[in-house]
Amino acid sequence: xxxxxxxxxxxxxxxxxxxxxxxxxxxxxxxxxxxxxxxxxxxxxxxxxxxxxxxxxxxxxxxxxxxxxxxxxxxxxxxxxxxxxxxxxxxxxxxxxxxxxxxxxxxxxxxxxxxxxxxxxxxxxxxxxxxxxxxxxxxxxxxxxxxxxxxxxxxxxxxxxxxxxxxxxxxxxxxxxxxxxxxxxxxxxxxxxxxxxxxxxxxxxxxxxxxxxxxxxxxxxxxxxxxxxxxxxxxxxxxxxxxxxxxxxxxxxxxxxxxxxxxxxxxxxxxxxxxxxxxxxxxxxxxxxxxxxxxxxxxxxxxxxxxxxxxxxxxxxxxxxxxxxxxxxxx
Numbered sequence: 001x002x003x004x005x006x007x008x009x010x011x012x013x014x015x016x017x018x019x020x021x022x023x024x025x026x027x028x029x030x031x032x033x034x035x036x037x038x039x040x041x042x043x044x045x046x047x048x049x050x051x052x053x054x055x056x057x058x059x060x061x062x063x064x065x066x067x068x069x070x071x072x073x074x075x076x077x078x079x080x081x082x083x084x085x086x087x088x089x090x091x092x093x094x095x096x097x098x099x100x101x102x103x104x105x106x107x108x109x110x111x112x113x114x115x116x117x118x119x120x121x122x123x124x125x126x127x128x129x130x131x132x133x134x135x136x137x138x139x140x141x142x143x144x145x146x147x148x149x150x151x152x153x154x155x156x157x158x159x160x161x162x163x164x165x166x167x168x169x170x171x172x173x174x175x176x177x178x179x180x181x182x183x184x185x186x187x188x189x190x191x192x193x194x195x196x197x198x199x200x201x202x203x204x205x206x207x208x209x210x211x212x213x214x215x216x217x218x219x220x221x222x223x224x225x226x227x228x229x230x231x232x233x234x235x236x237x238x239x240x241x242x243x244x245x246x247x248x249x250x251x252x253x254x255x256x257x258x259x260x261x262x263x264x265x266x267x268x269x270x271x272x273x274x275x276x277x278x279x280x281x282x283x284x285x286x287x288x289x290x291x292x293x294x295x296x297x298x299x300x301x302x303x304x305x306x307x308x309x310x311x312x313x314x315x316x317x318x319x320x321x322x323x324x325x326x327x328x329x330x331x
Contacts, residue, residue, distance in 0.1 A: 036063060036082045037121035041094040044129055046075040047105055049096050054106040055079045057088075065107055077127070079107055088125065089116035095128045 046068050055063040063081040070076075077096075081088060089112025097108045109125070119125060170177070190196050194203030246254040279285055 036080045038066065038078060038080050039088060039119055040076055040078050040124045041127040042074045042076050042124065043096060043127045044074065046077070047096045047130070049077065049105045049107065055081065055109060056106055057109045057111065062109070077107065087118040089113065090119050091116045092119065093126045093128045095130050097130055
């Protein structure tokens with residue numbers, strides 16, 4: 001090979017091209033011949049993300065951004081992921097983040113769940129919105145402006161304008177304020193010494209003891225009330241059992257309530273009694289005749305009158321005459 005100027009220039013350009021491709025490969029900006037697959041994610045704002053920015057997972061570069069396109073009021077970010085890196089899952093999320101205050105952005109992708117499958121080429125994964133650096137800087141600028149205004153308000157004449165009336169008020173009411181502070185100190189000293197109503201409430205153990213006794217009595221009352229409630233509950237349970245036995249027709253009361261034969265017998269007995277009283281009222285039978293027949297009453301009166309006369313005649317006759325009369329009646 002001739003060592004000519006053309007040969008040297010050709011070798012120089014060849015080495016320059018090789019070095020250019022090596023540098024692009026190191027910077028991640030040349031991935032045309034690199035194997036991989038393309039994915040997409042949509043965002044409300046690109047936040048200065050551009051073509052060629054890195055795509056990272058857990059801080060490790062896994063690809064580069066290929067395009068940032070505005071479509072249907074959203075920003076569609078297309079990025080290429082190397083096959084040799086960890087596969088991106090269908091539930092992985094992409095987030096636009098920045099590496100420094102200068103605004104170098106990159107696309108961060110999380111691992112996703114273990115149960116999810118690998119995302120197919122051309123698929124869309126969920127885009128998670130991140131706080132915009134510009135908005136943060138604007139808010140910090142507003143905060144700084146507010147702090148500056150507050151600082152200005154505490155300088156020079158403005159401080160005098162704010163504190164001047166308050167200082168004049170203190171000077172004019174020095175004596176009353178001093179007296180009020182003295183009174184407050186006296187009151188606080190009396191409270192600490194246990195004097196007065198408030199001092200006794202704070203320092204006297206009697207109030208604590210009385211409160212403790214009251215609480216103890218309340219606890220005892222609550223215990224007794226609980227026992228009474230338990231007894232009442234037991235009584236109600238027993239009453240339920242009795243009612244259940246009555247409803248089931250067991251026991252004397254249960255039989256009286258549930259047994260229809262007793263009802264039938266009672267009904268028949270009441271019917272018989274009613275018929276008897278009807279016969280008596282009608283003057284039928286011995287009892288009816290005795291009650292309703294006036295001749296029986298007259299005969300009874302006549303018999304009593306005769307007995308009364310016989311008794312009077314016996315009183316007038318001596319004992320021997322009575323004995324003789326009795327013997328004659330016998331023989």
